[in-house]
Amino acid sequence: MTLISSQEAIGKLIPQQPPFVLVDKLITYETDCIIAGFDIPEQHVLVEESGFLSEAGVIEHFAQTIALHQGYDYALRNMRPPVGYIGSVKNFEIYELPRTGDQIHTRISILQRLFGVTAVRGEVKLGEKIIAIGEMRTVIAKETE
Template sequence: MSLVSSKEAIGKLIPQQLPFVLVDKLIEHGTDHIISGFEVPAQHVLVASDGRLTEAGVIEHFAQTIALHQGYDYFLRNLTPPTGYIGSIKNFEIYQLPRVGDELRTTIKILQRLFGVTMVSGEVTCREQLIAIGEMRTVIAKELG
């Protein structure tokens, strides 16, 4: 069961819009973690001709899961979700690329938040198999100026 599974509701929690959305479910949310889901659609701009989500798509899905965590935090406080950017990617390994129709499940753990910078570690699974792990830092745009 998902906390949020409506594409319209997800669209209000993240800055990305169609056709670039790479999360479609908020499965679990806590102050220091989130679990998201995404079913890889056939017509997505980041699906290659071989029917697999590209490496960039896996990384962007990971980043959008972080954005979903921040967006849902803001939503719970009746605030407008912020726009953020990837600050850095570290130790990111992709073991397998998912195919069209596959359901990704991504777990992100918040390691640190300071002055609008969020540092996380996480993993992406597909069919209960680990397909990617890594660390990422994101920066909230309003904190840049």
């Protein structure tokens, strides 16, 4: 069962806006885990002419899955979702690029949270096939007033 599949609702939980959104479903949420999905459209800034989502698109989808976890977590606490940045990417391997029309799912497990830095490990799947794995750190931006 999908928790959220509305583009409008997803847009309130992540800082990215069209045409740069690469998550369209919140499938599972737990305190230390999330599964998010994305139906790859034909027209997207990170879809190559060949019809494949680019490597940058796969990595950004992974990062936006983290952002969706943080945004949903903040929303559950009645707080405005934070803006964050990719701090580092580690041991990221892409085995296969998905095509337009494919639906990918990414499962992220949180390894550590400390002082606004979140370290995760995750995998991107196309059906039951793992097409990418890796680790990432994201950093929540400090608000400036």
